[in-house]
Structures are given as structure tokens and as C-alpha cells.
Amino acid sequence: MKYLKIPVTPFQQNCSLIWCEATQECVLVDPGGDVPKLIAAIEKEGVKPIAVWLTHGHLDHVGGTMPIAEHYQIPVIGPHEADAYWLDGLPIQSRQFGFPPHEAFRPTQWLKQGDTLTVGKESFAVLHTPGHTPGHVVLFNQQAAIVFVGDVLFEGSVGRTDFPGGNHQQLMNSIKQRLWTLGDQVTVVPGHGPNTTIGAERRTNPFVH
Numbered sequence: 514m515k516y517l518k519i520p521v522t523p524f525q526q527n528c529s530l531i532w533c534e535a536t537q538e539c540v541l542v543d544p545g546g547d548v549p550k551l552i553a554a555i556e557k558e559g560v561k562p563i564a565v566w567l568t569h570g571h572l573d574h575v576g577g578t579m580p581i582a583e584h585y586q587i588p589v590i591g592p593h594e595a596d597a598y599w600l601d602g603l604p605i606q607s608r609q610f611g612f613p614p615h616e617a618f619r620p621t622q623w624l625k626q627g628d629t630l631t632v633g634k635e636s637f638a639v640l641h642t643p644g645h646t647p648g649h650v651v652l653f654n655q656q657a658a659i660v661f662v663g664d665v666l667f668e669g670s671v672g673r674t675d676f677p678g679g680n681h682q683q684l685m686n687s688i689k690q691r692l693w694t695l696g697d698q699v700t701v702v703p704g705h706g707p708n709t710t711i712g713a714e715r716r717t718n719p720f721v722h
Contacts, residue, residue, distance in 0.1 A: 514531065514532070514533060514534065514657045514659070515531075515534055516530060516532070517529070517530045517558070519547075519550065519551060519554055521544070521546045521547040521550065521573075522545045522546040522547060522573045522612075523611075524705065525705060525706075526543065526545040526546075526573040526705060527702065527704055527705060527706075528541060528542065528543050528545055528551060528577075529541070529542040529543065529661055529702060530542075530554055530560070531632060531635070532558065532560040532632065532633070533632050533633020533634050534633075536633030537559065537560050537561055537633070538560070538561050538562075538633040539555065539558070539560035539632060540562065540563060540564045540565065540630075540632045541562065541564075542565075542566045542567075542568065542652065543566075543568055543663060543704060544565060544575075544576075544577035544578055545572070545573045545574050545575065545576045545577055546573070546577045546612070548581060551577060552581075552584065562581075563632060564589070564590050564630075564632070565581055565589045565590065566590050566591050566630060566652060567589065567590070567620065568591065568592055568649060568650055568661065568662070568663030569592045569596050569599070569663050570592060570596035570599025570603075571599060571606070571646065571664070572603060572606040572610060572615065573610075574663065574664070575600065576607075576612060578618065579616070579618050588620075588622065589621050590620060590624065590630065591620060591622075591623070591624040591650055592620075592624060592646075592649060592650050593623060593624055593641050593648035593649070593650050594625075594648060595643065595647035595648030595678075596646050597648070599646060599648070599678075600617055600618055600619060600620075603615045603616065624639045624650050625641060626639065626640060626641035627639065630652065635654060635656070635657070636655075636656070637654050637661075638652070638654075638655065639652060640653060640691045640692075641687075641691075642665045642688075643680065643683045644665065644674055644680055644681065644682075644683040644684025644685070644686070644687045644688075645665055645672030645676075646664075646678055646679065647680075647683075649663055649672075649687075650663075651665060653695060658698055658699045658700060659699065659700045659702060660699055660701055660711075661702045662692070662702065662704070663704045665684065666688055666692060666701060666703060666709075666718075667703045667704075667705060667706050667709075668703065668708070668713075668714070669709075669714075669717070669718060669720075670718070670720055671684060671688065671720040672684060685721065685722065692711060692714075693715050696711060696712075697710065697711050697712025697715065698711070699711045699712075701714065
């Protein structure tokens, strides 16, 4: 498995382009915007998009979803259905955050705890991790020991819980019950900022208690 982190939008959100080296099939995780930049990266790598995967419904993570999906004629998968209200509220989100106007949409498929996603020969376990949003999911590739965590966990920090539907205790439970158990060696690819590891955050993250 190979991946490329592509920061997009004024929020510098990490869109991840993930591909299977054996098949050259790829997915985009959380294409928040800057669609021409994402298409250029796909073309430069010479990979073939098969889907968009979403961790949660916040605009800086989903803003480029429909243009990408329509350009490549590919399905949109995720997040968990509990984030439907965030996707329905995209026109309001775009006004509040000063983004270009954005239409509401629904994915081709919702995700739930225990689902598995594949790209080429690579497999990802879907873990439901509410707290930042009720329908947040993370995507774990056990073979590559890497987890794409959206806005659940960051280097030295955690996701905000002061948005509608956020819940601090749920976030703590998600981190401790779903992430800490993956293994200290696992690389964490967050929705903002640099990568870290489960072990480093479990030992030193001051916000997890």
C-alpha cells in the first residue's frame, strides 16, 4: 500500500490518496476541496480512482466529494449514518466557514462498525469512533499497520467536541477502546497536521484521560 497526504482548503485538511501497488487502484479519503490539486495528484501517480471514502461530515473533509465522484464516476462511501445531519447541513456550513456554496448530498453507502473496505488487494477495517461527530469512522489497514483517523486524534491533541453532536466522553471512549487497542506501532494519519503513532499518543497525549 502507498499513500500521499495532500493538504487542502484553508483548514489544511489532509486528504489521503491511497493506492494498491499491485493493481494501481486508488481511493481518496476526505477530499475536502481544491479538486484540481487532487486530480493533478491522481494523474501524476497514474492511479485509477474507484471510490471516495469519508470519515465524517464536516465541510473541510467532504467539500470536494461530489466534484471528484462525478469527474471519475465513482461511489461515495461513508461516513456512518449518524452524520447525515452534517451532510444535509452543508449549505449552512459553507456559509458559516466562508467556503464556496455547497449542496447537500448523501453517500452511495453508509458505513458501520465492523465493515471492511478494499482497494485493490488492500483491506481496511471500519471502526465507528463517535465523539468529534456522532457518525465519525476511522479506517485501519492491519497489514500495513496504519490508521486514517480523520479528526479523532492528532499529534498531541484530540478532536473538538464543541460542535453540534459532539461528545467529549464518547471521544475518550473511542480513542481508548477503538484506537489504543490497535497496537503501539501503528502509524496514525490524522485529518490535520503531522503523522504520529498510537504508542506515542497513548504515552504522551495530554488530552486523553
